[in-house]
Structure formats: structure tokens, C-alpha cells
Amino acid sequence: MSAGALGAGFWKPGFARGAQSNPAIAKAIEAVKAAIPKAQADPDRPVYHFRPPAQWNNDPNGTIFYRGWHHLFYQHNPYEAKWGHMHWGHARSRDLVNWEHLPIALWPSLERGEEHVYSGGAIAGPDGRPVLFYTSIGQRDPEQWLALPTDDDLITWEKYPGNPVVSLKHHGALKVDSWRDPFLFREAGRTFMVTGGNLGQRGGYAAVQLYEAQDRQLTQWKHLGPIFRHPDRSVRNIECPNFFKLNGKWVLLISPHRPVEYFVGDFDLARNRFVPETQGVLDPGDDYASNVSFDDRGQCILWLWARTNTPPEKGWNSAMALPRVLTIGEDGHLRQTPVPALATLRGPESSMANLLLEKKTVPLGEKASGDCLELDVTFEITTARSVGLRVRCSSDGKRATEIAFEPGSGMLTVESRKGYVGRDKKLHLRVFLDKRLMEVYANDGAGAMLIALAGEPADQGLELLARNGTATLRSLQAWNMKPATFSLEHF
Ligand code: FRU
Numbered sequence: 001m002s003a004g005a006l007g008a009g010f011w012k013p014g015f016a017r018g019a020q021s022n023p024a025i026a027k028a029i030e031a032v033k034a035a036i037p038k039a040q041a042d043p044d045r046p047v048y049h050f051r052p053p054a055q056w057n058n059d060p061n062g063t064i065f066y067r068g069w070h071h072l073f074y075q076h077n078p079y080e081a082k083w084g085h086m087h088w089g090h091a092r093s094r095d096l097v098n099w100e101h102l103p104i105a106l107w108p109s110l111e112r113g114e115e116h117v118y119s120g121g122a123i124a125g126p127d128g129r130p131v132l133f134y135t136s137i138g139q140r141d142p143e144q145w146l147a148l149p150t151d152d153d154l155i156t157w158e159k160y161p162g163n164p165v166v167s168l169k170h171h172g173a174l175k176v177d178s179w180r181d182p183f184l185f186r187e188a189g190r191t192f193m194v195t196g197g198n199l200g201q202r203g204g205y206a207a208v209q210l211y212e213a214q215d216r217q218l219t220q221w222k223h224l225g226p227i228f229r230h231p232d233r234s235v236r237n238i239e240c241p242n243f244f245k246l247n248g249k250w251v252l253l254i255s256p257h258r259p260v261e262y263f264v265g266d267f268d269l270a271r272n273r274f275v276p277e278t279q280g281v282l283d284p285g286d287d288y289a290s291n292v293s294f295d296d297r298g299q300c301i302l303w304l305w306a307r308t309n310t311p312p313e314k315g316w317n318s319a320m321a322l323p324r325v326l327t328i329g330e331d332g333h334l335r336q337t338p339v340p341a342l343a344t345l346r347g348p349e350s351s352m353a354n355l356l357l358e359k360k361t362v363p364l365g366e367k368a369s370g371d372c373l374e375l376d377v378t379f380e381i382t383t384a385r386s387v388g389l390r391v392r393c394s395s396d397g398k399r400a401t402e403i404a405f406e407p408g409s410g411m412l413t414v415e416s417r418k419g420y421v422g423r424d425k426k427l428h429l430r431v432f433l434d435k436r437l438m439e440v441y442a443n444d445g446a447g448a449m450l451i452a453l454a455g456e457p458a459d460q461g462l463e464l465l466a467r468n469g470t471a472t473l474r475s476l477q478a479w480n481m482k483p484a485t486f487s488l489e490h491f
Contacts, residue, residue, distance in 0.1 A: 022156075024107040028078035028087055029491065031055070032104075035081070036488075038315030043457045046434040047372060047483035048345055049306060051319040052089050053101050053491055055081050056312075059240060059289035060303035060320055061088055062122035062132045065296060070096055071154055072303065073105055073132070074320070075119055075289075081312040086116035088134070090154070091486075096301070096323045096339045098484050101491040105157050106134065106147055113138040119240055119289065120144075123184035123191065126216045130154060133165070133193065133218075135180035141168050144182050144195065146219065155490075162219055166193070166211060170223040175200055176209060181240045183291075188269060191218060194227065196238040196254070206230040206238040206256060210272055227274045228252055228263070240289045243267075243274070246300050247328045250274060253290045259283060260290050260304065262334050278332040284417045285450040287321045300326040302336060308436050308452045321450050322432060322439055335445035338432065346374060346479035355473040357466035361390060363397075364462040368478035371460055375431040376477045381407050382425075383469030388412075391433060392453055393461030401453055403431065403440055404465065412442050414451050421447035426474075434481065 035054035039045060051057065056077035064071050069092040076089035088106035091099045106117045120134030129149055136145040143164030150156045168179065177200040182193050191213040199205045208228040214220035230238065239255040250267040252274060253260055260283060263276035282290065287304035294300055304321035324336040350368050357379075368375070371392060379387045388404040404413050410423035421427075421442035430441040435457075440449045464473055 022107065024110075025104050028104050028107060032078045033491075035315040039081075042314045042316065044310070044314070044436045045316055046306075046319050046437045048097070048342075048481055049319040049322060049434050049437055050091065050099055050484075051316065051486075052076055053486070053488060054315050055079070056083060056317045057089060057320070058083065058305050058307075058318060059119045060291040060305060061119050061134065062130070063291045063293035063301070063303050064122040064130045065293055066124075066130050066154065067152060068296075069094060070293065070295070070301070070323075071122070071130070072099075072320070073122070075305075076104065078104060081310065081315055081317040086118055086137070088117055088132075092154075095341045095344070097341045097344055098486075100487045100489065102153070103155055103491060105154070106132065109159060113140060115139070118142075119181045121183040121193075121291070123186070123218070125218060131218060132157065133182040133184060135182065136164065137180075142179050143167050144193070160219060165219050166195075166221045166223075170211070170221060171209070172223070174223075176207070178237050178239075179209075183240070183242050185244050187245065187267075192243075193221065194241045194243045196241045198237045199226075199229075205233070206235045206254075208238055208241045208243070208252065208254070208274075224272045227267075227272055228276075230254070230256065240291070242290055242292050244292055244300070246326065249328055249332075251326075251328075251334070252276070253282065253292070255289045259285070260288060264328060264332055264334065280333055281419065282334065282336070283321075283448045283450055284419045285414070286452045287450040292326065301339070302326040304450070306437055306450055306452070310436070319437060324445075324448065327445075329446065333446075336448040337441060337445040338430070338439065342374070342432075345482045345484060347482050349477060349479045351478070352473065352476045354475075355464070356470065357384070357387070357464055357473055358470045360465065360467060362464040363393070364464065368462050368476070369460045370480060371433055371435055371457070372481045372483075373431070373433045374479045374481055375429070375433075375462075376475075377429045377431070378474040378476075379405075379427045379429075379466075379471050380425060380474050381427065381466075381471045384466040384471040385468035387427060387466045387471045389429070389431065390461075390463040390465055391431065391438065392455045392459040393463055394456065394459045395461065397461075399455050399459055400461070400463070401438065401451065401455070402465070403429065404467075405429075405442070412440070412447050412449070414438075414440060414449050417449055417451065419447045419449055432481075
């Protein structure tokens with residue numbers, strides 16, 4: 001992309017040019033660009049889930065809404081479609097559906113012994129512009145580093161010369177292992193950071209540490225102590241803690257090397273103690289490493305890494321889960337619903353209503369099929385022991401992924417994953433099929449599951465299912481989903 005091609009009005013000092021004048025970033029972007037044709041040629045690649053231009057991504061990082069844009073940074077290997085050489089990729093969106101890829105934001109400063117730029121968070125700095133905190137990894141102890149933008153599009157980043165801003169020394173005698181993944185929040189005019197890790201030999205606890213900024217520039221920090229220790233002693237470590245206020249309560253999300261868990265409760269600021277009241281698994285599927293942001297209406301947006309385990313030869317590997325609006329239900333548990341703007345991708349619709357299901361499975365045939373669909377389905381269960389759908393069925397019926405609900409237990413099962421969605425005789429499912437990825441939302445977000453699908457591109461069939469009894473399909477709507485746009489104009 002030449003400067004001229006960017007067009008008048010867009011080309012202003014700092015946009016793109018700054019990032020490309022950094023040789024480490026220019027080299028990384030060239031490596032990603034070289035892999036784009038291969039990634040684009042793969043028919044299995046999701047088309048409306050966010051993904052980098054090519055190569056590898058893992059965790060969402062530094063998610064923040066600023067000046068009308070949702071900024072998404074992410075763990076990114078520009079050189080291969082597998083984990084390594086951690087940089088921070090960057091993209092922005094106005095509607096949480098269509099994206100502009102922007103130049104890679106953060107790179108490992110090899111000359112300073114930094115080998116990886118690990119996960120972290122964003123928060124408004126003293127002048128209102130977001131700043132980024134991340135874990136700097138090298139042949140030394142992990143350190144928390146600060147990076148500052150030089151422009152309002154958040155394209156070009158500089159590392160604070162006084163880094164690290166937090167080091168293991170801040171903990172005094174407390175030994176924290178696997179210490180990483182800063183997340184920032186403000187409360188009562190004060191600025192705080194939490195980090196993950198564990199207390200190793202001195203307790204075997206997975207724990208979340210709390211720190212408070214001592215200056216407006218966010219360069220001086222004080223360790224306040226652990227605010228959380230995992231109640232399950234078999235959990236050895238916590239990654240990517242997110243701690244934030246939602247509907248008057250405090251929410252802690254953690255990635256404990258198994259599906260993301262949440263705890264909802266109260267935060268006693270005077271005693272630095274978080275007291276959880278409810279807890280649960282956020283999503284028992286293939287996603288991990290959460291982050292959150294708050295939009296201009298105060299809505300909490302949840303971000304998750306969608307692990308696809310794609311063979312690296314394909315030039316891409318992983319994506320992000322659909323952004324979800326996070327709320328707390330009346331029962332004190334979290335609710336997750338995909339952002340409403342996804343409806344803008346709906347294409348032609350087909351629908352059915354009031355169909356008695358008494359056979360084991362009912363193929364939908366021409367009525368609805370595909371690998372890029374949104375489905376909205378309501379069942380009323382009379383005597384059936386389980387109801388649901390089979391998606392991505394092969395034409396011989398041998399291969400399929402089954403989504404099954406058992407009213408007796410209230411459990412929704414997809415492949416080997418199970419989640420409790422309520423013991424009702426009525427089931428409402430929203431299913432998003434996007435090539436290798438599927439997301440299932442049950443009963444207004446009481447359950448959410450992201451699954452990386454196996455199967456062949458030709459497996460496009462859909463079937464309804466009711467086992468051991470009868471049920472009624474009250475309604476089914478199916479939309480073909482259009483691809484989201486991923487502009488490379490400013491990459
Ligand atoms: C979670 C994680 C983080 C770490 C990052 C490295 O997936 O392991 O703890 O910062 O990935 O890429």
C-alpha cells in the first residue's frame with residue numbers, strides 16, 4: 001500500500017507511516033502479507049469471525065473503545081501459523097462485525113533482551129489516550145511493561161523508557177510464579193492492575209495479585225497483595241485475569257489452563273478482598289484467554305480466543321470468538337449474547353414452524369443447509385429425553401456434529417462438552433456456523449459454547465433431532481451469513 005493510495009484526508013503523519021518505519025514491525029508485516037494468499041485460499045477458514053490477515057493468533061489483548069472505534073489487539077505470530085515470536089496484532093471496528101486490519105502494534109525488543117510481548121490490557125492514560133501494559137518475556141524474570149501511542153489512531157507505539165513499571169521486586173518476600181497478563185481498571189478515582197500466576201512452593205495456589213498506580217502517568221506501582229486464590233487446590237495457575245465492575249457487582253474471569261471460569265461477588269476496596277458469591281464455567285468449548293472492553297453505552301463486551309488447531313501449512317491458525325455482550329442474570333450468573341450487529345450479515349432467510357418431531361432425526365434437506373449460517377430455533381419438549389440439531393452432516397449421514405439438550409438434567413452437550421443451560425421444557429438456541437467454527441447460545445445467553453468443528457467442507461447438511469419421545473419444533477429461522485469485511489487498506 002503506497003502513501004498515495006491511502007487517499008487525501010486519511011494520510012496524516014503518524015498513520016501507518018510511523019509503524020512501517022520501525023524495521024521490526026515492517027519485517028513482521030511483510031511476513032504476514034506473504035502468507036495471506038495461502039490463508040485466503042483455504043475453504044475452511046472462518047469468514048465472519050475476526051481473524052488476523054494470516055498466520056497465528058491467540059489471546060485478545062488491550063481491548064478498548066476509543067473515539068468511536070473498538071480496538072482489538074491480539075497475541076500474534078507474524079512468522080508462522082503456530083505459537084511463537086509473540087507480537088501484538090491490531091485491528092479496529094466501528095460495529096464489532098467489520099474490521100480494518102492495522103499495522104502490528106507491539107514487537108519484541110530483541111536488543112533489550114525481550115523475546116516475546118505477552119498478553120496484557122489497555123486503559124486511558126493521563127491525556128485520555130489509551131496506553132498498553134503487557135508482560136515482557138526474555139531470558140530473565142517476567143516484567144510488566146508500558147507502551148504509549150504517538151497518534152490518536154493508536155497506530156504507532158513507543159515503549160516507556162523507564163520499563164519495567166512492575167517487576168517481581170514489587171512483591172517483596174512473596175514469590176509469584178508464571179507471573180503475567182496485566183489487566184487494568186479504575187475504581188473510586190484510583191487505577192489498579194491485576195496479574196495472574198501462582199504462589200508456587202509457598203502454597204501451591206493459583207492467585208490473582210492486585211497493584212495500585214502511584215502516579216498519573218501510570219509508571220509507579222504498589223503491590224497491594226493477592227485479591228483471589230482459587231478455591232480448587234488442583235488449579236495450579238491463573239492466566240489472563242480480568243477484574244471489573246458489572247451491574248453493581250464485581251466479576252473476575254480467569255483462564256486456569258482449562259475452560260475460562262467466572263466468579264461474581266463484591267470487592268472490598270478498603271481490605272483489598274474480592275468475595276465471590278457465584279461462580280461457573282464461562283464456556284466449556286474451545287475458547288480461552290478472555291478480555292473485556294466497555295463501549296460508549298457502557299455495555300461490557302467479552303472477547304475470547306477461538307482455538308482452531310489448524311495445521312500450520314494452511315497459513316492461518318485460530319480466530320476470535322464473536323464479540324459477546326456480558327451481563328449478570330437475576331440468579332447472579334453471567335449471561336453472554338453475541339453482539340446484535342451480527343444481524344447485518346444475514347442474507348436470505350428460510351423458516352419453518354410447528355413441526356412435530358417423533359422420529360429420531362429429521363433432515364432439513366433443501367430447506368436449510370450450509371456451513372455459514374445463523375440459526376434461531378425454539379423447541380417445546382413433551383416427552384423426548386433429548387432434543388437438538390445435527391449440523392455439518394455429510395450426505396451419507398455418517399459425519400455430523402450434534403447439539404443435544406436433555407431437559408432432565410438441563411445440560412446442553414456438543415461433542416464431549418457439556419454446559420448447564422436450565423431445566424426447562426422449552427429450549428431456545430442460536431447457532432452460528434462459520435466454516436471451522438460454531439458457536440451455540442442457549443436460553444438468552446444462559447449457556448454459550450464455541451466449538452472448533454472437524455469434518456469436510458462438503459458436509460453441509462442440517463437435521464433436527466428428538467430422541468426417546470416427542471417434541472415440537474416451535475420455530476426455526478435460518479439465514480445464510482455473508483462474510484464480514486476485513487480491510488487491508490491500512491495494514
Ligand atoms: C494464554 C497465554 C498467556 C500469555 C500468552 C502468551 O493463552 O498463555 O498467559 O501471556 O498466552 O502468548
